[in-house]
Amino acid sequence: MPSSGKERTSALPSEQAPDLSITADDEVHLHRAGYNEPPERDLINSFARFRSSPLEFLREVSLHVSGTGWRSYDDIVGQPIFYSGFSEEMKSKVLSNAMLVSKVRELAAKRVEVEANEGLLGSEDAVGEKDRKVRRRVQIEESLMEVADTLTDDMICKMESKSFIRGAYYLTTQLLTRAYHQGVHVSSEEVLRLRAVAEKAARNKQSIIFLPCHRSHVDYVSLQVICYRLGLALPIVVAGDNLNLPVLGSFLQHAGAMWIRRSFSDDQLYATLVQAYIDTLLRNGFNLECFVEGGRSRTGKVLPPKFGILSYMLDSVASGRVDDAIICPVSTQYDKVIEVDSYISELLGQPKPKENLLGFLSASSVLSLKLGRVDVRFHEPWSLRGFINEQQSRFSQLPQQLDTKEERIRILRTLGFKVLSEINDVSVIMPTALVGTILLTLRGRGVGKSELIRRVEWLSDRVRAQGGRVAHFASLPTSVVVERALEVLGPGLVGLVPGLPEDTFYAVDRFQLSFYRNMTIHLFILHALVSAAMYTKVKQGGGPENQRISYADLHDQTHFLSQLFRGEFIFPTEGLTTNLAKTLTALERDAVIKITRDPSTAHVLTVELSDAERETGRENFDFYCFLIWPFIEAAWLGAVSLAMLTPPHAHSGDVFLALKAAQDRSQLFGKTLYHQGDLSYFEAVNKETLKNAYDRFEEEGMILVTKPREKGQQATIRLAGEWMxxxxxxxxxxxxxxxxxxxxxxxxxxxxxxxxxxxxATVQRRVLGLADVVGAGLWEDAVLQGRDLEGGVLEAARAKAKGRSRRKTMSARL
Structure with missing residues (x-):
């Protein structure tokens, strides 16, 4: 642990490459990473404002309109984009795609057979039947191609005008530099490497598929701005059509967005059309951007991968229709996320508001915010074809060969988790995340400024020891970095106690600060789970011998917790035994724990806190526990909330209840437990974490969930019989x-x-009694709305749960 006797400067480690800053004078500068003095050393220079400097403002506008220097966007690395006729050319290629044409013929032929069987093709005269079928098939094909034409026009990006993109760049950077006043930073080493890869990909006519994490709408804005400023071909951004709003939708589509539906359902034509468009883009070497997590993370940590659009990209290459594509995982980190207020409202159960540009701008006051800086980091790009070949080679060595479908699913899952792991690897821990994490992992109500600085330095060292990266700030003292973080977080999140001899800070809004704490948890998840498993003994108090845990008990509880959270966190893939051994070794090396081993075999017998850790008041151990405790509380809340599904005496056990209502009630149940003192962390009532817990319970067969058969119906839930x-x-x-x-x-x-x-005993009586009270409304609704399902659906749900309970659970990744 570093000494607190002398304040350190946030010195840049020798192994980290300097940041790259590009200024408006068309020059590229290399400099020490971090905040820059003077401020024009940012990636995007703050533009002149009309009121303060009207002549400079007009000069900048003139330079963008005329396309002077880099603003012209003429000599780009990549395939030609932004020219008149681009959209029609792309549409023509998509509509002539062999796969799409074949699907249209298949759908038309099936429809003709249906109409023939239903007697809709006229006379039963066999002589003319063949001609009537041919004419009808041609008619249906023409209609389907008209539909495909309309769908394609709505979907594809329309990069038509360089004048437009110059203006869009200027407008976007005006907004971005107003909100993130300390600039956008990238690593010079990563950007130069990316440019070299892009040049090679352009020669080979290969696409770069950027796969960023997704925490904000600013994610794709910042990446587009970086590519534009560095002269790389802008990626076409795969975006949900919920953002295709009037005016904004057209603007984004002409700036590079392609719109896809949030759900394809069983629309075979639309699914084939999306695949045809992806094939066309990749075959012609156009860059793509897709968010592997699907939606934005409302919790601050990386979400499990969504495999929808990723499967289309994988299929393009795996099928051989596209030779290869380059994968580039991207991490985008913020001092403060602009939408975090709305995220908290959603997680506390408020309905998600419809996407609205004016609402976004006014609600966040984007034009007057000072949100710090953005750090964008690029993982080393790699070949998708090489990855597929490597995975197929591994599968060929398995004793039991996989069929093609199962092999494709395994490759897709491995691809998704590999990308997320690499995003975590290059992520930068921001000062706000360091300060937020410290404030939420202290036992006391608040912390003095000197102690806060010491703990930030300590946590920075721990992040680096885990292989993580900390945002660096040249030679600025840690005290200045902390002050800037506190300024960005603001008094709404971090309070200052007035009138004390030393500035003392405390968490005002723990729920919102947890968003920033969760940006660090992936680095310490193994340490946290092992510490939580040890806590089963440590919490008993007494002497060291009373708090000692056997290896068998530690293994058992760690396995249990890692299985519980396997849908919540991204774990290393080496398996439980290997990762547990590595974690124990690391904790022992850091003098957090003491291990007793068998002298003859060196096997671990018992684990306990070290003497040094006890002397420091369990500072390290408690830190790891504080990281995971809110998630343990949420899992416990989810489990005890299932007691609400216990039928009253007047009902049978076969009654299904509305799933959404049950989850809403579990959140109300949690809020009540928190205010009554039976729940320590308000973050535990997080809607997203509770939903993950319910998904996990469904996987284990603890609950039966029926999906709606038709649009407008609700998913329903009940406890499995053996869990009742x-x-x-x-x-x-x-x-x-x-x-x-x-x-x-x-x-x-x-x-x-x-x-x-x-x-x-008191807890049991109080908690289970409250579960009955809160759950009563669910059963009243069941009576009023008649939610008893038909026997066939009920039996199907039972069979589904029975199959799940027999399925062997995945080995823990810890």
Whole structure:
């Protein structure tokens, strides 16, 4: 642990390449990474404002209109874009795609057969039947191609005008530099490497597929701006059509957005059209940008991959229709995310507002915000063809060969998790994330400024020790970096206690600060899970021998927790035994734990806190526990909320309840438990984390979930039979026994001890009684709306759950 005797400067480690800054004078500069003095050393120079400097403002506008220097966007690296006729040329290539033409003929032929069987083709005269079928098939094909033409026009990007993109760049950077006043930073090494890869890809007519993490709408804006400023061909951005708003939608489409539906359902024509467009783009070497997580992360951490559009890109190359494409994972980190206020409202159960540009601008006051800086990092690009070949070679060595479909699914899953892991590898931990993490991992109410600075330095060292990157700020003292972080976070998130001898800060809005804490958790997830498993003994107190845990118990609880959170975090893939051994070795090396080993075999026998860790007040151990405790609380809340699904005496166990209503009630249940003292962390009522818990319970067969058959119907839920709690015949209350309560208790063993939770009997009575009270509304709705399902659907749900319970669970990735 670093000494707090002398404040350090945030010195740049020798192994990190300098940042690249590009200024408006058309010069490229290399300089030490971080905040730059003077401020014009940012990637995007702040433009002159009309009120403060009207002549300079007019000069800049003139330079953009005339396309002077780099603004012309003429000599780009990549395939030609932004010319008149680009859209029609792309549409022609898509509509003539062999796969699309074949699908249209197939759909038309099937429709003709249906109409013939239903007697819709006229006379039953066999002589003319063949001609009538041919004429009808041609007619249907023409109609389908007209539909495809309209769908294509709505979907494809329309990069038609360089004058337009010059103006769009100027407008976008005006907004971006107003909001993120400390600029956009990239690594010179990464950008120069990317440019070299882009030059080679352009010669080979290969596409670069940028796969960024997704935390904000600013993600694709910042990447487009960087590519424009560095002279790289802008990527075509795969975007959901929920953003295709009046005026804004057309603007984005002409700037590079391609619109796709959020759901394709069973529309075979549309799905084939999307594949045809992806094939066309990749065959012609156009760059693409796609968010592997699907939607924006509302929690601050990387989300599990979504495989929709990624599967289309993989299929283009795996099928041989496209020779190769280059994958480039991208991390975009912010001092402060512009939409975080709306994220918190959503996570607390408020309906998601419709996308609206004016609402976005006014709600966030983007024109007057000072949100710090943006850091964009590019992982080393790699060949998609090479990745596919490598995976297929691995599968060929398996004792049991996979069929083509199963092989493709495994490759797709591996691709998704590989990209997310590499995004985490290059992510930069911002000062706001460091400060937010420290404030949420302290035992006290607040922290003095000197201690906050010391802990930020300590956490920076821990991040680097884990192989992570910290945003650097040249030779500025850590105190200045912390002050800038506090300024960006603002008094709405971090409060200052007035009138004390030392500035003392405290978390005002823990829920919102958790967004920034979650930006660091991926680096410490293994340490956190092992520490939480050890806490089952440490929480008992007493002497060291009382807090010692056997390796078998540690292994068991760590395995349980890693399985519980396998849909919540991205774990290393080496497996439980290997990763547990590595983590114990690392904690022992850091003097956090002491390990007793068998002298003859060197096998771990017991684990306990080290003497040094006890002397420092469990500072390191508690830090790791504080990181994971809110997620453990959320999992426990999800488990005990299932008690609400226990039928009252008047109902049978076969009644299904509305899934969304059940999840909403579980959030209300959690808020009540928090305010009554049975839940320590308000972040535990996070809607997204609770939803993940329910998904995990469904995977394990604990709950039966039926999906809606038709549009407008709701998904429904009930407890699986073997997980159904029993009621006390005398009192009618839910008994604290059985598999569900045992499951919740196993989670609870790693929860943070609280003053209201030491008396187990009282907790059982209070929590389960409250579950009955909160869940009563669900059962009243079931009576009013008649949610009992038909026997066929019920039996299908039972069979589905039975199959899940028999399925062997995935080995833990910890």
């Amino acid at each position: 709690p029993e009621r006390d015949p005398a009192t009618g209350g839910i008994r604290a026994e059985g598999p569900l309560w045992a499951f919740a208790e196993k989670i609870s063993a790693s929860r943070r001890e609280g003053k209201n939770r030491r008396d187990g």
